[in-house]
Amino acid sequence: MELKDLYEGFRNPQTIKSFASEIAKEAKNLKEPLRVMEVCGGHTHTIMKYGLLQILPDNIKFVHGPGCPVCIMPKERIDHAISLAKMDNTILCTLGDMIRVPGSKSSLAKERANGADIRALYSPLDVIKIAEENSDKSIVFFAIGFETTTPMTAAVIDYVVKNKISNVFFHINHVLVPPAVRAIMNPGKAKINAFIGPSHVSVITGSKIYEPLSNEYKTPIVVSGFEPVDVMEAILLLVKQKNAGKAEVEIEYKRSVTRDGNIKAQELIEKHLEVREHFRWRGIGDIPQSALKLKDEYSHLDAEVQFRDKLSNEEIDDHKQCICGTILQGLAYPQDCKVFAKVCTPNNPLGSCMVSDEGACNAYYRYGSIENE
């Protein structure tokens, strides 16, 4: 079997068209427009890349959610990464796009150019190899991501603990989906009446984490895969639930997601990490119990504890012109921002939503303006 056999059917033009016409038929019966928040940046990317908005009826709108781990990282945490990277004899490791995100004065990419040893990893497990090859240096893993990437960080912690590796430290920035959804729904301004639930997050957590949300806000939630056919099917399921007056959690992404999720991964996370009292989200502000940290018994591995004197906790807000925060809360679209695509571009991002491929501004910049012109 080839990889394409796994996804080709989920990009089949005929199937996408059939869903489009089925949705158009069902959507005629909607009592109010459907304002769907796709929580995860991966879905934002799919919707924009495949131009799905163009083949959906006018009474279905997407509101782009906060589910891009790079986009929600506040500047002070990026400054932490920069301070850690600038320490003597230190290698800072992190994932992908994090390298480009601007902090208050600099970015990891700029510091790398200035000589800091900063590595963009393909897999968090590379940390171990780097630590073994550089036993005279401190390796700091700046861990980011939602529930999807947390198990891999937990696996690295597990290995470091078991093998008593003494030169690896962790700066944990793992965040959680349900508290973020509450932070957006509670003020009541975003007027969201349906959710597309994240793909990869749900593989780990299971769909059960959304059940309280669906009950509290009387809102249907469909956990969807990342392919265009997945998203189209999820929309159809949401419209059908709305028309039937239901508000349930449904799984469209059945090939990978169960109600209970990956129990082993969940256990590994619980073994090493615990919920943090407070975490400030870029643009949204403090959301209580919305992120994880190392358990106290591992404080000798915790970069935030071990290098406390190098890290400032002053809160730093975004550029005044940047409205990433409002966009992340579903209250505005990228093109509502005065600096969008003018001063702020993927090569010169003012705000984090322009940095990551999963950020709403980036996706609109790359693919989106066709429907906006």
Added chain:
Amino acid sequence: MPTIDMGALKMNSVQLSQGGGASESNALVNDLFYKYFSNDILLKSEDAAVLQVNKNIAFTTDSYTVNPIFFKGGDIGKISIAGTTNDLAMMGAKPLYLSCGFIIEEGFAYDDLEKIVKSMADELKSSGAKIVCGDTKVVPRGAVDKIFINTSGIGEIKAQNISSHNLNEGDAILVSRDIGAHGATILSQREELSIKSDLQSDCASLWSVVEKVLESKITPSAMRDATRGGMAAVLNEWAETSNICIELQEDAIPVQNEVKGICEIFGFEPTDFANEGTFVLSVKKSDAKRTLEILKEYSQNAAIIGKVTKKRVGKVIVNTAYGSSRYLDMPKGELLPRIC
């Protein structure tokens, strides 16, 4: 004065003294470069090569660094010849003469250098171009990463007015083979990824196929090898400089399954990946079919992928098979894998 054991110089690695112009460097020149690049002009060993060119010529230069230096389907030597001769070919110029400068890190394996030089000599045969002058510097460890090569080249213009400014509404856009093979190969061979794959770089000289196109009395309005920045960068530059819109049909763009697979895993786009032996052409609509037939003699994966319109001037649009469309943007400077 110390005596120099010439036999020992041929041993394992390149020494600092071999870039110094003294007898040690002569050994490198005679035993390696003259042996493989041998031709009348080079062997004259003058301060500069004397060339007889009476026609309009094209002139280009490029420097080559690649990691790893040996990869499936090529090496830094092959790229340094194919890359520069391809730049000439894309202007409709037959590659004639090349210069070649090596900057080598002290301690670089002699056998590897010989492999690279041999590979360059082999690749020169494809276009018939000659290396007529050159230079070698050996620098201390750490001053370069293993080996850098610069080649400059001149070629005789065989077709006029091929330019990125020349695209016209109605032109057809073609690509000479499937895209992204080089970028995907290099990525898959990065040590830290440990991917097993049969992918090969597309690295190749393009003059022979270009010559065939030109001999068939087809004059492309523009041609460009889609190197760094991939096809996305070429088409965006064309759209901007020619003040037109390029519309692509997504399902017509040829991409190998393995390249698609690597893109799926890491969140990349084949249109952003570098190519080293793949070019994009714009030809009159009436020439499109004939051009495709010629391209197909060299690669079955050649395809007509789009057309020039006025829909959104300065932009490249990808139309999907299910009725939506999106812009194809310029790729970002550094390709980083997605997070989840």
